[in-house]
Amino acid sequence: MYHHIRVAAYEPDPLHGPWREEMKVLRLGEDLHAELAGMHAEADKNSVHPRRLPVRRLNSLLQAMAPGVIATGRNAGTDGRLPWLYAREAVPPDLLAPVVGAWAAGMHREDDDSEGADLEERLRSGDPAETVRLPHWETELIDLAESVLSAGGTAEPAARLYSLLPEWISFRLAARTFRTGGTTLHFRVESSGDGARLVSWPPQRYERRRQTWYYSACLTITVHTVPFAPRFRVHVSTQVRRWATRLDVRPHQLGGTTVLLDAPLPWPEGPDRGHRLMVNTLGYDRRSKELAWRRHSPAPLVPELDIVRNYPRPEALFSDPERWINGSGDVAAGIVYHPSIGPHEVGPGLMPRERADLDAWVEEGLRPLLTRVPDLTRVTRSNTPSLLPRSGAGRVPSVRDAQLALQRRAALTRALNGRPLEIDVFWQSPETREALLAELPKLIGLPAGQQVPSADGETWQWQCEGVDIRVRARPAGPLADALPTIRARGRLRAVRLAEAIEGRCGLVADRADPLLGGAGVVITEIAGKERFAAVPDSDPKHALRIAWARQGRLTQFVNSPDDTDSALEHRARWTWLDAFRQLGAISPPAHRVGAGIPGDLQYAALWLVRHTRKGPTRCPVHRLVAVRVRPGDGPGVIEGWDAERAEWVPYPKLLLLLSQAREPAASGGKETGTGKLVDDSTAPGGSRPTARPGVEQDRQRETERQIRALLFQLRDRPTLLLADAGNLRQCWPGLRNGALDRDLLGFGAEAAQRHTLYGHDLRVLLVRDANARGEVAEWYAHDTEDGVGFAEGVWGTADTEGRVFASTASKPHTVAKLPKGLMKLVPTAQGRTAPGKTAWNPGQLEITVLGCLSEKALTDSGRAGDPPDRPAEWATLAHQLRYHDDYPPLARPLPLHWARLAGEYVLPVAGTK
Incomplete structure (x- = not known):
């Protein structure tokens, strides 16, 4: 260990x-x-x-x-x-x-x-x-360590350092070479917004299936803050950058892909350091109906500055990317690979040994200006709430499986509360139908279902100990077809999509059972989203979710066998488990933290749904979702907040209510925090739309008002409030790292107040992941005896009063088969196929115990005699909430997981009249 x-x-x-x-x-x-x-x-x-x-x-x-x-x-x-x-x-x-x-x-x-x-x-x-x-x-x-210390003790760097420092570090590292396995890698700098990347160039080669595949080492460098840390940090993450050698798409299907251009400086008298790669975007221009450089790409201007060299034109690069990655003269260009453009024989990711080697090279290159953050140590041995079975191929059924099946059936009985469960399965392949029917009884510990006479389709029934389930299987037919799309000038895309959605709703209404009673779930087999990528807005998934919600039915989808690599049994299993989740037939695990956690503790989680015009229905919306979980409270243990009626409702009802959001007919609209949409139509000439003055401030005030009201609703018992800082801080600025202070909550322009004013026994935990910006650093286990590898658990600093912890989960079973020392950048003779392996490293979930009953908080609340909380115990509780049933470890604690997934039902539809 x-x-x-x-x-x-x-x-x-x-x-x-x-x-x-x-x-x-x-x-x-x-x-x-x-x-x-x-x-x-x-x-x-x-x-x-x-x-x-x-x-x-x-x-x-x-x-x-x-x-x-x-x-x-x-x-x-x-x-x-x-x-x-x-x-x-x-x-x-x-x-x-x-x-x-x-x-x-x-x-x-x-x-x-x-x-x-x-x-x-x-x-x-x-x-x-x-x-x-x-x-x-x-x-x-320039002071490259310039920072100010917030009132809560968080170091915030000067604004210019977010872009300047990563570039400066990148050039410092690019001046050095990385030597490994007898091979030397040279790096180039790629500018990337508020950070920078180092890309090994020229790319590595991997021969497979009589073709050459290209890939590079890629290091992303960004500047970040950590709550209550006295110095800001520089994060360096490592990946494999894969390059396209062919594009298995047509030009009009290329929405936009990154192209890095390698060109020498055109000035004869200038020093050619060769450290930079020029970032461009290649995509299809629907106005000119041809491939073009897009999104502020500098490539079109380079030939005007250098008339001697031959630079790639968009159509030439698209038709023969391998020629340009190998270079034409002293000019080269690489198309960054994305799964949407076809297969690639090089797998993503690096294993711990190779990542550790790159990390050591970075550490050496940054001395003495930057020093490594101290290692984190294990704070508990209670990593999981119970001995959970690991899912995966080859798992042998056991007594524990039978116990889990009984628990699922009990949870389902509690959620149904005596009502029958009516399930419609709309299938496209008989294999999917059979897998679903076979997996359901296994999950809840029942024998095979009994087929009963039915006038419409095939029907199976299970009745046992208060559970009454009917599954009716019918061909999907046109329900799963692509949505019709009509191009019409002068009509908003959201309106055209809304018309297609209304058409599918009419088709669903014709297939719905008007006599249906009790709880209802519809499972539909549809093609993978890649099948619909060629025609925007043709994927029927969201239209079907809206249509069935109008009929009072919850929805779950399963991809056709031809559109996924995962086993059919595996997909059928997760389809049912997610259906149970939507029904509320699921409960948090019993923790193994200790007596410091109140026995009657309830969980509350907040999630902000933010859709732009690129969202699933092309309608912008902001909606706060709140979920409350009261373990052991019987029926309705999982509830959601209905803002319209100001009451807690069962989780399934919350999902159906969330689906009812609509956009006013005359609006291109953005939604305020109240749930009402305000006009934000496109500006004249097709320029970028802008919100009306004060809209963002209105959203912020309304969201904060809702959060305060919710906290008042939770005062009746000890409460753990969970929030994702990266998700919520846009409308709750008090969650920015620089605004945080221990045991204080801040709203709006008001001074932060004691968190216990919002609840006598309130605890507040913030979680944060990398969030696509590298906000949380990568990690690897590191011990003298075992070298490097993976580890799960809760980790902290030597400070016993520290409030920031790291939660790491176990690796998936697919990675477990790979050796920790697998080298992909420079394959060894024993591992020539190593570049083709997919490596995956569990992400670190940062847990900040923002509010707890510390000695100071108890004293300030007039409760100096009460025993204080141990922050590490509350971080351990949040970590254990990532484990449930035989799910793989969740990315977030279970209540937050439920709140985020509820957002899938927030699907506003534009007015069509």
């Missing part, structure tokens, strides 16, 4: 002293900004913000083509006085002027670049009489 885990996180070393780097800084200047803003306003007369320059393409171009440029400043396009470029050395005007001129010309029509050429000539001249000229570079001493 491992006793320590090591996180791939670094912080400024306090023993090093001040960390200041001399850099060259350039500001646009008010005159040049005004000139460029005028050109932008002339080129885009419908721009909502004419003085906000579209500098993203220019920034990418400068980072790739101007020698010495490290990073670009924030908001330079809005104010010429803000820092724009940070560089190791000043870029001469003769190099900078052509880049700015080419970008300015790109703002105009392709056949009219006179404005850009004129601007370039004026910038080159350096004539003092010119009112517009390139500003002078300034020398600044």
Whole structure:
């Protein structure tokens, strides 16, 4: 058993002293900004913000083509006085002027670049009489450890460090080589929003199935804060970056894929350090009906700066990506692989040994400026709530399986409360029907069902000890067909989709049983979403969920056998388990934490559903979902908050109520926190839609009001409130790391107050995962005896009063078969097929015990004689809530899992009249 885990996180070393780097800084200047803003306003007369320059393409171009440029400043396009470029050395005007001129010309029509050429000539001249000229570079001493300490003791870095520091670190590391297994890897820098990536280049090769597959090591570097930590952190995550060698899609199916361009600097006198890869996006342009560079890609401007070399055109890159990844002359380009464009024989992920080697290389390269965050130690041996069986192939039925089946049946009996359960299965393949019918009795410990006469389809029945289940199986027919799509100019996409949804609702109404009584679930076999990717808005899944909810039926879906790699028995099992969850036939596990947890504790979880215009129904919506769980309370143990009626309702009813959200007919609409949608229609000329002034503030105030009201509803017994900080902080800013303080809750502009004011026995736990931004660092188990590997448990620092913990779950059974020392970047002679393996590392779930009954909290509440809480026990409870039944460990504690999945029923439909 491992006793320590090591996180791939670094912080400024306090023993090093001040960390200041001399850099060259350039500001646009008010005159040049005004000139460029005028050109932008002339080129885009419908721009909502004419003085906000579209500098993203220019920034990418400068980072790739101007020698010495490290990073670009924030908001330079809005104010010429803000820092724009940070560089190791000043870029001469003769190099900078052509880049700015080419970008300015790109703002105009392709056949009219006179404005850009004129601007370039004026910038080159350096004539003092010119009112517009390139500003002078300034020398600044930049503090790369600059931060302020919040009232709660959280170090917050200066805003510019979120983008500047990752770039600076990336260049420092890219100047070194990584040697492993007798092979040397060289890295290039890829700018990535608020972070940076290191990509090994040229890519590695893997020969498989008479074809060459390409892949690289990829390190993502980002800056983050941790609650109550006195120094900010730099996270370094490691992945495998795979490259496409062929695209098994048609051009019109390519929505947008990343392309990294490797090109030397076009300036003969400039130093070619070769450390940067230029980021572009390749996709199908539906206006021009051809492949094009999209989303501020700098690639279209490069040929104007370098007329000597041959650069890839979109159609050539699409048709022969392998040619360009190997290079044409001294120019190369790689299309970043995505599963939607076809198969790839290189598996994703790295195993712990290889990740540890890369991590050690990073640590060495960052000394002495940054030091590794101390290892975390195990705080408990109670990792799971009980001895749970592990799901997976080859699992032998046991006495424990029989016990679980009895527990499921008891939970189902409690949830149904004497009502019959009517289930309709709409199948497309007989194999799926048979698997579903075979798996149901196994899960609840009953014999095979009895087939009963039925006028419509085949019906099976189970009756035993208060459970009365009827399953009617019928062919899906047109119910599972793709939604019809009609292109019509001048009609909102959401409205067209709403019409298709209404059509499917009519079809469902014809198939529904008007005499149905009791609880009802519909299971439909549909094709995988990839089958519908070629035609946007044709996937029928959400339409069927809306349609059956209108009939008072819950819905669950299972993919056809041809559209998934998982075993049919496995998929049938999880289909039924999720159906039980929707019925509320599930309970939290009995914890093994100790006497410090109240016996009558209830759980409450909050989840904010946020859909944009890219959401499932193309309608924006914000909706707060609250779930309450009272273990041992009998029927209705899982409940949800009905905001309209201000009452707790059974979980199945909550799901049906959530499905009733609708959008006003005249709106493209955004929803306020009250559940009402406000107009947010597209601006003239098709520019980006903007919310009405104050909408975000209204959402925030309303969400916080709802949370306060919910806390009042939970005051009758000890309560554990669970919230995902990454999900909720947009509408509850008091959950930002810099706003947190121990045992205090903050709402709006008011000063934070004692959390016990919102509940005498209230505890508040925040969880956070990587959240697609690397917010929580990667990890691997690390001990002297066992080397590196995996470990599950709860981990903390040496501080016994610490409030921040790490929860790590067990690895899946598929990974268990792979050796921890598997090397994919440089395969050994014994592991030549290693690149084809799929590696997976359990993510770290950060648990922050924000509010508990600490000694100070008890004293402030007038309860100084009561025994204080141990934060580690509450973190252990949250960890154990990730385990239930024979589910794989959940990403979040069970109540939060229920609240998030309830959001699948939030499906507002646009008005169609």
